[in-house]
Amino acid sequence: MADALLAVQGLSASAGEKAILHGIDLEVNKGEIHVLMGPNGAGKSTLGHVLMGNPAFTVTGGSIKLDGADITEDDVDKRSKAGLFISFQAPVEVPGVPLNSFLRAIVAQHEELDLKGKKYKKRVAEIMAQLDMDEAYLNRELNVGFSGGEKKKVEMLQLLLLQPKLAILDETDSGLDVDALNVVSKAMAAYREECDGTILIITHNTRILEHLPVDRTHVMVKGKLVAEGDASLITKIDAEGFEQFGHVEETEVLRSEDDPFGGFNVEDVLADAEAALREADAKRASESGEANEAGAAE
Amino acid sequence: MTTQTAIKANRMPAITWHKFKGNEAEIELPALAAHDAGAVAFTVPPALMFMETTINGDVALDAGTAPVKEAFDEALAAAPEGLQQWETGMGEAADAWLDAAAKRRLAVLVPEGHTEENTLVIRIQAQDGAAAVAAVDLVAQAHSRLKVALHVDSPTAGSGVAGSRVRVFVGEGARVEFASVQTLDATWQHLDNIGAYVADSGRFIAEQTVLGAAESYTGFASNVAGREADTTVDTRYLGHGANKIDFNYVIRQRGVQSTCTLTANGVLMDSSAKVLRGTIDLIHGAKGAVGKENETVLLVNEDVRNKTIPVILCDEDDVQGAHGATIGHVNPEQLGYMKTRGLSAEQVEDLFAVATFDYAASHAFDASVRAAVERLGTRVLGDAYELLQEGE
Numbered sequence: 001m002a003d004a005l006l007a008v009q010g011l012s013a014s015a016g017e018k019a020i021l022h023g024i025d026l027e028v029n030k031g032e033i034h035v036l037m038g039p040n041g042a043g044k045s046t047l048g049h050v051l052m053g054n055p056a057f058t059v060t061g062g063s064i065k066l067d068g069a070d071i072t073e074d075d076v077d078k079r080s081k082a083g084l085f086i087s088f089q090a091p092v093e094v095p096g097v098p099l100n101s102f103l104r105a106i107v108a109q110h111e112e113l114d115l116k117g118k119k120y121k122k123r124v125a126e127i128m129a130q131l132d133m134d135e136a137y138l139n140r141e142l143n144v145g146f147s148g149g150e151k152k153k154v155e156m157l158q159l160l161l162l163q164p165k166l167a168i169l170d171e172t173d174s175g176l177d178v179d180a181l182n183v184v185s186k187a188m189a190a191y192r193e194e195c196d197g198t199i200l201i202i203t204h205n206t207r208i209l210e211h212l213p214v215d216r217t218h219v220m221v222k223g224k225l226v227a228e229g230d231a232s233l234i235t236k237i238d239a240e241g242f243e244q245f246g247h248v249e250e251t252e253v254l255r256s257e258d259d260p261f262g263g264f265n266v267e268d269v270l271a272d273a274e275a276a277l278r279e280a281d282a283k284r285a286s287e288s289g290e291a292n293e294a295g296a297a298e
Numbered sequence: 299m300t301t302q303t304a305i306k307a308n309r310m311p312a313i314t315w316h317k318f319k320g321n322e323a324e325i326e327l328p329a330l331a332a333h334d335a336g337a338v339a340f341t342v343p344p345a346l347m348f349m350e351t352t353i354n355g356d357v358a359l360d361a362g363t364a365p366v367k368e369a370f371d372e373a374l375a376a377a378p379e380g381l382q383q384w385e386t387g388m389g390e391a392a393d394a395w396l397d398a399a400a401k402r403r404l405a406v407l408v409p410e411g412h413t414e415e416n417t418l419v420i421r422i423q424a425q426d427g428a429a430a431v432a433a434v435d436l437v438a439q440a441h442s443r444l445k446v447a448l449h450v451d452s453p454t455a456g457s458g459v460a461g462s463r464v465r466v467f468v469g470e471g472a473r474v475e476f477a478s479v480q481t482l483d484a485t486w487q488h489l490d491n492i493g494a495y496v497a498d499s500g501r502f503i504a505e506q507t508v509l510g511a512a513e514s515y516t517g518f519a520s521n522v523a524g525r526e527a528d529t530t531v532d533t534r535y536l537g538h539g540a541n542k543i544d545f546n547y548v549i550r551q552r553g554v555q556s557t558c559t560l561t562a563n564g565v566l567m568d569s570s571a572k573v574l575r576g577t578i579d580l581i582h583g584a585k586g587a588v589g590k591e592n593e594t595v596l597l598v599n600e601d602v603r604n605k606t607i608p609v610i611l612c613d614e615d616d617v618q619g620a621h622g623a624t625i626g627h628v629n630p631e632q633l634g635y636m637k638t639r640g641l642s643a644e645q646v647e648d649l650f651a652v653a654t655f656d657y658a659a660s661h662a663f664d665a666s667v668r669a670a671v672e673r674l675g676t677r678v679l680g681d682a683y684e685l686l687q688e689g690e
Contacts, residue, residue: 052638080640092635095594096534096563097653098660102636105649109640139660158639 005030005198006051006166010062013050020046021223023062028166031192033199033212035234038220039242044202045089047220048168052086053079067165081109083165087155087172093143099154100124100138103161110162127160130190131183149180156187163195172201173208185211206238221245300399300429302329307392307489308517308546310575312611320573320605323515323544327395327487330429330458337423337430337460338402343416346444347407369407369437384465386493387517387546396463396491400433408472410439417445417663420464424486426456431489434464438472438500447663448478451670452486452510461489468500470524476504479658481670482511483677484539490516498524498553507658508535508543510674519548522556522587533562536654537570537602538678545574551587551617560591565650566602573605576621582613590620597626598647652683 004027011024020043028034038044050057051064053076064072071079094102103124107115115123128135131153143151152172159167172184185208191197201209209231217234219227219242226245227233236244309322342348347369386393406418424430438444450460460482468474474494482488488511494502502522508514520529529549537543549558560576578589593606608621627633628646636646655675662668675683 054634075642076634076637077640077642080638086638088635088638092631094632094636096565096596096650096657098657100660101649101653101656102639105641105645105652106636106639109645139657141657162639 003030004028004065005067006200007065008051008062009065011047011050011059011064012061013046013057013059015046015057019060019223020057021050024225026218026225028198028200028216030165030198031196032215033192033201034216034218035209035214036200036202036218036220037204037206037234037237037242039204042220043223044204044220045170046223048086048170048200048202051168052076052084077109080162080164084168085159085162085164085166086168087152087159087170089171089174091143091151091155093141093146095141095144097142098139099142102142103138103158106158107161113161113163115161123161124157127157130160131156131187133157148175149177149183152176152180152184156184159191160187160194163191163197166198166200167191168200168202170202171204173203173205181208184208188212206234209234219245299332300327300330300395303327303395305391305395307388308515308544308573308575309389310546310607310609311548311577311579312609314607318605320575320607322389323546323573325392325487325489325513325515327459330399331427332399332401333425333428333430337425337428338432339419339421340402340404340432340434341419341421342404342406343414343418345409345412345414345416346418347409349405350403369439384493384495385519385521385548385550386463386465386491387519387548388489388491388515389517392489392491392515392517393463396431396461396489397433399429399431399459400463401431403433403435405435406437406444408436408438408442408444410442410469412439412442415443415445417447419663420446420448420462422448422450422460422462424450424452424454424456424458424460424482426454426458428458430458430460432462434462436465436474437467438469438474440469440497441471442469443472444474446474446476447667448476449663449667449670450478450480450482450488450490451667452482453670455483455485457485459487459489461487461491463491464493466492466494466502468494468496468502468527470498470500472497473501474503476502477507477661477663478505479507479509479662479667479671480511480514481509481667481674482514483674484510484512484541486511488514490514492516492518494520494529496520496522496524496527496529496553496556499526500524501528501530503530504532505661506531506533508533509655509658509671510678511541513542513544515544517546517548519550520558521550521552522558523550523552524556525554526556527553528557530559531561533560533564533574534654534657535562535564535572536651536678537564537566537572538568538651540569541571543570543572545572545576547574547576547591548579549577549589550579550581551584551589552581553584553587555586556584557587558589558591560589562593564594565596565598565654566604567598567651569599569601569603571603573607575607575609577609577611578619578621579611580614580617580619584614585616587614588618590618592622593624595623595625596628596647596650598651648679652679655679655683
């Protein structure tokens with residue numbers, strides 16, 4: 001579709017030599033809510049991170065367009081400035097950087113927001129009130145010592161502050177209690193209301209979707225999009241599970257299944273990739289050694 | 299009046315190879331005049347007893363002078379290995395120099411059980427051609443609480459030395475929180491010398507922030523002598539320009555089940571240099587003691603020089619000692635996260651420098667400290683800092 005906000009065509013990606021995503025086609029129009037579902041390890045979070053430009057992954061084929069511009073080769077920070085946002089499952093802690101310093105710095109990179117000085121302070125105060133956050137958080141170091149729910153609130157704070165064109169919410173609901181879930185849901189509603197926000201929700205839990213007007217649902221299994229439908233597909237998945245889409249038990253799990261966040265761990269993927277690279281290096285060295293020996297013999 | 303001299307200070311208890319040039323600091327001190335009345339100011343909260351020496355050497359008396367003296371005598375008797383041979387972090391030579399240079403002295407007693415959370419404030423303002431030094435002795439009697447805020451600043455241009463010698467006795471079950479901020483401009487020397495004694499179940503919590511000066515020397519010794527006594531230190535620093543920062547932490551854990559946590563976070567920019575010696579000495583008899591130290595140093599430029607020297611000395615079986623250090627650029631996970639919000643790698647590293655000032659400003663104990671932090675931040679980081687502060 002020509003006017004799709006996000007247009008992904010034939011996207012394939014790997015970590016090292018390990019192929020993870022296979023020929024993904026996905027279109028998300030402005031103002032829509034799309035849901036990406038699938039069992040643990042299906043590659044959902046990987047797709048989110050590949051869209052964001054995570055250098056842990058290599059795009060091996062296809063393209064990503066945001067608002068008509070090809071961002072496939074762009075660095076992560078450039079994609080952010082172009083209007084892409086991802087909320088993390090487990091946001092990292094950054095000792096030494098107060099939340100306020102971080103927010104001011106990222107707002108300064110998004111000049112279109114025109115949030116300087118008092119405007120910035122006012123806007124942050126408004127959003128923190130919306131999220132039921134005490135402003136004392138601003139003086140705390142970014143995510144350091146924050147509970148899981150507090151970290152997700154900080155992610156939502158950034159979402160509402162930056163007002164991106166497209167927000168990828170990666171398992172934002174995981175590990176949240178009912179109250180925190182309500183706050184996150186409110187934030188998503190505010191994002192849509194205030195800037196006609198577009199959302200791609202990655203989840204394997206349907207609870208957060210209960211009060212959202214979902215436009216399209218996509219199902220991923222083993223790095224492929226295997227089904228697509230409207231919101232009724234969520235109900236069907238709730239009732240019948242993911243087995244209806246194939247041999248889920250054989251799905252390649254990239255992360256320990258007992259992990260409460262599920263589905264993605266860069267370290268695991270990198271470890272696999274590094275192992276594969278070592279294996280390839282060893283093979284090349286072995287072949288080279290054989291060749292040299294062969295050369296010496298000649 | 300002091301004469302030009304060179305002293306050795308901040309010596310590690312257990313030295314390592316001399317070729318590393320990290321065992322101690324050599325400080326060249328110029329001849330300096332005595333400071334005048336405006337250089338050192340004390341604000342003692344009500345209900346604390348104190349003795350104060352004015353610039354003329356007179357003793358300003360308050361109603362509690364006699365009890366203060368008695369309390370110090372009692373503290374001496376209670377802590378023979380602490381007060382009589384009081385170990386300070388910078389060592390004897392620096393201690394003697396500071397003692398001689400100090401023209402303002404303060405001794406404060408926090409009475410037993412006193413828990414009002416008013417803050418004792420010590421302000422030291424550098425004066426051109428002078429040694430602006432305060433000597434402060436604090437006794438927190440059993441189960442009392444004391445907060446201390448120390449600010450060393452250079453509101454006017456010039457060069458010289460500014461600093462302090464502070465000794466702290468933390469009585470049984472008492473808690474002393476000591477926060478210091480140094481915001482000297484790049485023409486000054488800073489000497490900061492602390493010695494503490496912590497009795498049973500006492501806690502000494504220090505937050506030290508070093509943001510400026512051409513040379514900054516911090517020595518910190520704590521005798522964690524009591525059962526379940528604790529010393530916790532949280533240090534933040536920023537190296538910039540060509541400045542030198544030198545720390546020496548010596549934590550003597552004598553108490554059974556005593557604890558110590560030493561944490562340092564710093565950023566080194568430009569061609570700055572920093573040494574941090576952190577020694578945790580688990581002394582024979584300190585059964586069940588736990589001491590740990592950790593330093594994180596962000597190296598922003600290639601020309602910076604960093605020395606991190608963690609040492610755990612151990613003469614007791616039943617103890618735990620741990621140290622760690624992270625030195626280098628921003629870790630990939632943090633960098634990746636911050637890049638998703640639009641910051642480049644270079645901007646992320648700059649942010650850590652800005653954040654050091656921000657953290658100090660947001661945790662400043664009053665508006666004057668905050669203003670001093672922002673003044674120095676603007677001088678060091680220029681527009682990058684000023685623009686971010688705009689309208690704040």
